[in-house]
Amino acid sequence: xxIGIGLWCxxxxxxxxxxxxxxxxxxxxxxxxxxxxxxxxxxxxxHHVYYDGYCPALIPAAAAALSATSTLEIGTGVLLxxxxxxxxxxxxxxxLTERFDxxxxxxxxxxxxxxxxxxxxxxxxxxxxxxxxGLDLLAQKRPSPLWVGVTSEVAARRAGRRGLxxxxxxxxxxxxxxxxxxxxxEAWEGAGSPGGERPAxxxxxxxxxADTPAERRQALDWVRSSYLVYAGLGWGADSTxxxxxxxxxxxxxxxxxxxxxxxxDEIAENLDSxxxxxxxxxxxxxQPPRSALTEVIERIGTxxxxxxxxx
Amino acid sequence: xxxxxxxxKSADPAEREALARKAxxxxxxxxxxxGGPSGTEVSEAASIAIATNNVHLAVWxxxxxxxxxxxxxxxxxxxxxxxxxxxxxIAAEPQIITRVQQFLDGYSHDGFHLVPPPAxxxxxxxxASEVKVLELTGDLVKDRVTIDTERDSGTTxxxxxxxxxxxxxxxxxxxxxxxxxxxxxxxxxxxxxxxNNWSQ
Numbered sequence: 001x002x003i004g005i006g007l008w009c010x011x012x013x014x015x016x017x018x019x020x021x022x023x024x025x026x027x028x029x030x031x032x033x034x035x036x037x038x039x040x041x042x043x044x045x046x047h048h049v050y051y052d053g054y055c056p057a058l059i060p061a062a063a064a065a066l067s068a069t070s071t072l073e074i075g076t077g078v079l080l081x082x083x084x085x086x087x088x089x090x091x092x093x094x095x096l097t098e099r100f101d102x103x104x105x106x107x108x109x110x111x112x113x114x115x116x117x118x119x120x121x122x123x124x125x126x127x128x129x130x131x132x133x134g135l136d137l138l139a140q141k142r143p144s145p146l147w148v149g150v151t152s153e154v155a156a157r158r159a160g161r162r163g164l165x166x167x168x169x170x171x172x173x174x175x176x177x178x179x180x181x182x183x184x185x186e187a188w189e190g191a192g193s194p195g196g197e198r199p200a201x202x203x204x205x206x207x208x209x210a211d212t213p214a215e216r217r218q219a220l221d222w223v224r225s226s227y228l229v230y231a232g233l234g235w236g237a238d239s240t241x242x243x244x245x246x247x248x249x250x251x252x253x254x255x256x257x258x259x260x261x262x263x264x265d266e267i268a269e270n271l272d273s274x275x276x277x278x279x280x281x282x283x284x285x286x287q288p289p290r291s292a293l294t295e296v297i298e299r300i301g302t303x304x305x306x307x308x309x310x311x
Numbered sequence: 312x313x314x315x316x317x318x319x320k321s322a323d324p325a326e327r328e329a330l331a332r333k334a335x336x337x338x339x340x341x342x343x344x345x346g347g348p349s350g351t352e353v354s355e356a357a358s359i360a361i362a363t364n365n366v367h368l369a370v371w372x373x374x375x376x377x378x379x380x381x382x383x384x385x386x387x388x389x390x391x392x393x394x395x396x397x398x399x400x401i402a403a404e405p406q407i408i409t410r411v412q413q414f415l416d417g418y419s420h421d422g423f424h425l426v427p428p429p430a431x432x433x434x435x436x437x438x439a440s441e442v443k444v445l446e447l448t449g450d451l452v453k454d455r456v457t458i459d460t461e462r463d464s465g466t467t468x469x470x471x472x473x474x475x476x477x478x479x480x481x482x483x484x485x486x487x488x489x490x491x492x493x494x495x496x497x498x499x500x501x502x503x504x505x506x507n508n509w510s511q
Contacts, residue, residue: 012427020427024391028361048384053427056384063354064392067361085377088350095351099324099358119423120378 001271001311003304005034005297006043006077006204006280010061011052015225016286020053024061026290031065033294035072037301041105043077043204043280048116050233059092066100075105077167077204077280078149082127083111083120086134094143102144107167107202108134109149113233135162139194147202153183160187163194170204170282171227171242171255174273177203181275202278206259207267209299219261224252226285264303272311279308312462312488315341315369316477317444317470324355328362330477335363337481341398343444343470345371353385360393367398369470371439374403374411383414383425386436390429397429402439412436442470449474451483455495458484463491 008030010023034042044061047054055061058076065074081089089106096104110131111117117124138146139162147167148159159166166184168177181201188199206226208219227244231251236243242251260270271279281304283296316334318327331342344359345352356370368389374382382401390397401408414425415434443466447454461469469488473480482501487493 010427021391021394021430024388025394048380049423049426051426055388056426057353057381057388059350060353060357060385060388060392063357064361067358084381085350088376091348092350092354095348096354115423118421119380 001276001308002040002278003300003308004041004043004073004075004202004278004280005039005284005300006075006282007045007284008042008055008061009045009047009229009284009286010055011229011286013052013229013286015228024064027061027065028068030293030297031069031072031074033297034301035069037298038305039072039297039301040278040305041073041075041280043075043105043107045077045284046079047113047233048080048083049119050113052229052232054229054233059089059096062104063096063099066096066103069103071103073103073105075147075280076107077202078107078109078147080111080116081108081134081138082122082130083116084134086130086137089134090138090141090143094141097144105145105147106138106143107147107149107165108138109167110155112235132158135159135164139164145200147200150180150184153179156180156183157187160184160199161191161194163188163191163199165200165202167202168204168276169242170206170280171230171251171258173254173258177274200277201275202280203274203276204280204282205271206255206282208259208261208283209264209267209296209303210261211263216261220256220259222285222287223259223261224256225287227252227255229286264299264307267304268307268311271308312458312466313340313468314458314480314485314488315339315343315367315468315470316480317343317472319343319346319371320472324358327355328359331359331366332362333477335366337477339366339477339481339485341367341369341468341470343369343371343400345369345400349373349376353389356389356397357392360389360396365396367396368393369398369400369437371400371402374401374407379407379410380414380420380423380425383411386411386415386434387425387427387429390431390434391427395430397431397434398437399434400437400439400442405438408436408438443468444470444472446472447474447480447484451479454484455487458488459491462488 044058048056062074093106147165149167150156206223210216231244236245356368386399
């Protein structure tokens with residue numbers, strides 16, 4: 001099992017205001033550190049026209065992080081495909097693949113925020129149609145390793161039958177995660193196993209390496225508060241127990257329940273229970289001080305990666 | 312007049328990056344990249360931003376195949392990555408270029424603003440059809456005349472492709488572009504100085 005880190009959103013939130021320029025400088029430093037300590041990959045995330053500057057252009061940010069490193073893989077987790085020209089995205093991904101020896105991963109998602117579609121001149125009711133057309137183009141061109149972020153079994157099947165990888169949110173319980181994986185694999189097999197090799201599954205998990213009870217409580221509070229951004233964005237997902245539009249506290253409880261906070265052995269034991277190829281440790285919260293973030297990157301690389309290498 | 316180095320004739324991204332590093336180390340005002348497949352332009356500039364410190368990043372962007380907000384978003388992120396060095400050159404209809412500029416300036420369209428705003432207070436958005444780009448020959452006698460003519464005709468910023476060493480371009484052409492009484496003697500004598508062998 002490969003271990004990556006995410007999600008770098010590069011925000012300046014109401015909770016933790018900061019310089020955008022500093023954020024992008026920190027992205028480069030964090031990428032270099034992650035590479036040094038043996039982390040497999042670093043993943044970026046996208047939104048548009050949101051007050052906190054949530055990164056709206058992942059390809060340039062990915063290019064910068066790839067340029068600053070030589071072995072670390074960089075992924076988008078996820079780029080909102082219906083909001084962009086799929087052709088242009090494919091060209092950009094192909095360009096990064098060629099320039100950086102295949103270290104770029106293109107994860108795409110559908111998006112859910114009406115303002116983002118309106119700002120780009122699209123009708124949100126067309127998003128499934130645009131997503132399907134974009135996935136068909138990417139599945140044909142294969143410009144880089146491809147992942148599809150999903151929040152429902154329907155979406156998981158959409159990825160599976162095209163032979164595309166699955167990228168699962170950090171907010172979901174293990175029950176939901178396993179149902180998405182099952183739907184993905186069944187759809188792939190049902191479509192005649194396109195590509196011949198079973199597409200990979202990546203899983204975001206909220207986690208933090210912490211030792212004392214006080215540190216563990218602090219980490220869980222960081223996890224909870226990090227979802228304030230999704231309350232503001234209005235994110236909810238059907239049938240998953242997570243709905244930040246109507247049930248903020250209940251959703252935060254759900255997120256906290258699935259978070260993995262502890263020492264490396266405890267985290268490794270938990271991660272072992274998932275049948276996935278990649279775990280992206282969601283540590284890119286807005287509240288932790290920089291020293292805490294760099295420490296957890298180091299600990300993931302030096303303590304967790306070796307434990308998961310044979311899993 | 313300022314001279315920027317047009318790197319688009321090199322087909323190899325690694326070579327373009329190496330040239331940009333050299334230009335950066337020699338104080339060249341700007342490098343011009345882009346012009347490849349739509350969607351790849353700003354990402355190449357972002358790579359060069361990480362490899363350099365001071366040179367401005369003029370990036371030739373196809374503005375016809377994406378929403379102006381998307382273009383402005385990419386440029387804003389480049390501006391942060393480069394710490395205020397983004398210089399977009401947009402090839403598109405004038406109204407699209409204006410829209411990109413307005414987003415970067417902080418104006419809204421249909422109620423939507425660009426977030427994050429760029430790092431620079433004002434990002435200069437240039438219309439590709441108005442940007443002057445020349446191919447120099449490498450023959451300094453001829454190229455000096457070209458530079459003098461451009462400077463004296465009121466050109467303020469000129470991008471050139473240059474077949475020789477960047478050191479030569481900077482010593483003989485970037486310098487004389489700045490004033491109309493450049494002492495050519497200094498550049499010629501500098502060419503004749505012994506190589507600097509200080510080892511520390």
